[in-house]
Amino acid sequence: MTDTAAPSLPGPIAFIGGGNMARSLIGGLVARGMAADAIRVAEPVAELRDALDRDFGVRTFARAEEAADGATCWMLAVKPQVMRTVCEALAPIAGTQTPLVVSVAAGITAAQLQRWLGDDAGRLAVVRAMPNTPALLGVGVTGLFASGAVDSGQRDAASRLLDAAGPTVWIDDETRMDAVTAVSGSGPAYVFLLAEAMQQAGVAQGLPPETARALVQQTLLGAATMLVQLDDPADVLRTRVTSPGGTTQAAIETFEAGGFRDLVDRAIAAATQRGRALSAAND
Ligand SMILES: NC(=O)C1=CN([C@@H]2O[C@H](COP(=O)(O)OP(=O)(O)OC[C@H]3O[C@@H](n4cnc5c(N)ncnc54)[C@H](O)[C@@H]3O)[C@@H](O)[C@H]2O)C=CC1
Ligand SMILES: O=C(O)[C@@H]1CCC=N1
Numbered sequence: 073m074t075d076t077a078a079p080s081l082p083g084p085i086a087f088i089g090g091g092n093m094a095r096s097l098i099g100g101l102v103a104r105g106m107a108a109d110a111i112r113v114a115e116p117v118a119e120l121r122d123a124l125d126r127d128f129g130v131r132t133f134a135r136a137e138e139a140a141d142g143a144t145c146w147m148l149a150v151k152p153q154v155m156r157t158v159c160e161a162l163a164p165i166a167g168t169q170t171p172l173v174v175s176v177a178a179g180i181t182a183a184q185l186q187r188w189l190g191d192d193a194g195r196l197a198v199v200r201a202m203p204n205t206p207a208l209l210g211v212g213v214t215g216l217f218a219s220g221a222v223d224s225g226q227r228d229a230a231s232r233l234l235d236a237a238g239p240t241v242w243i244d245d246e247t248r249m250d251a252v253t254a255v256s257g258s259g260p261a262y263v264f265l266l267a268e269a270m271q272q273a274g275v276a277q278g279l280p281p282e283t284a285r286a287l288v289q290q291t292l293l294g295a296a297t298m299l300v301q302l303d304d305p306a307d308v309l310r311t312r313v314t315s316p317g318g319t320t321q322a323a324i325e326t327f328e329a330g331g332f333r334d335l336v337d338r339a340i341a342a343a344t345q346r347g348r349a350l351s352a353a354n355d
Contacts, residue, residue, distance in 0.1 A: 090115030179350030
């Protein structure tokens with residue numbers, strides 16, 4: 073679970089890629105007290121570099137090799153489609169510096185990362201992490217998988233880094249990382265879709281847009297807080313809202329008749345499958 077100490081590493085951490093996920097993680101680390109000068113970011117887009125510098129005071133670089141050189145941990149936060157190119161650019165220094173490599177990329181396997189980094193023998197310590205964007209506020213959740221080369225100290229370091237984003241969960245079987253991605257990595261988007269749909273429906277029933285927005289925001293926060301803070305499972309909490317013959321029952325029956333559960337099942341299966349495909353397509 074999350075603790076409040078700032079994560080510490082023997083040297084700087086280099087984020088390779090300074091986009092949405094990196095920003096969320098950097099925001100969490102800085103909020104937890106990690107010194108901004110211990111964080112470097114490689115990001116080719118000048119506007120994003122400027123924003124990272126302005127918002128967090130971190131040191132930015134245009135090229136991956138510049139940020140990675142001398143860093144103790146490389147946090148690979150580029151799209152799966154460019155991961156191979158980025159790793160191959162880093163390969164010459166990976167062999168001499170043996171950093172802890174943490175990748176947040178969907179689908180890309182630890183063995184692929186090792187191979188692209190020039191480590192055919194699988195000796196480089198690679199951790200796969202699947203966080204989510206609520207990391208920005210320290211309320212994310214991260215699934216972690218350690219390759220065989222990761223020792224207990226490196227495992228601990230990876231946990232502490234990602235703890236800044238919220239709770240972490242270690243996954244023993246790497247093939248399950250695609251399901252983690254589908255449930256929690258992508259999961260915030262499903263909740264935002266539900267929020268959009270509820271707001272639109274509220275407006276369709278006559279509510280002013282701002283009122284609908286405020287009601288939906290607090291309802292999702294309240295329901296999520298109950299899920300986290302009470303021992304009762306989701307179905308019990310749902311039943312307590314659902315008076316026989318009442319309004320909720322009318323809505324739930326409409327969801328069930330429309331195949332809601334099957335739709336969620338198919339959506340998460342599609343996301344899981346996409347993670348597997350990203351691995352194969354970018355090899
Ligand atoms: N956005 C999300 O909710 C989550 C994303 N992820 C993973 O995080 C990774 C990044 O995703 P996002 O942040 O959403 O994408 P993004 O597109 O916002 O960020 C990627 C950044 O990498 C930069 N980049 C491209 N080539 C580069 C290079 N050669 N060197 C350094 N930087 C380079 C891009 O300019 C871009 O700013 C992906 O692999 C994704 O699977 C994982 C969990 C959640
Ligand atoms: O959509 C994606 O591929 C990434 C991985 C999880 C969330 N965003």
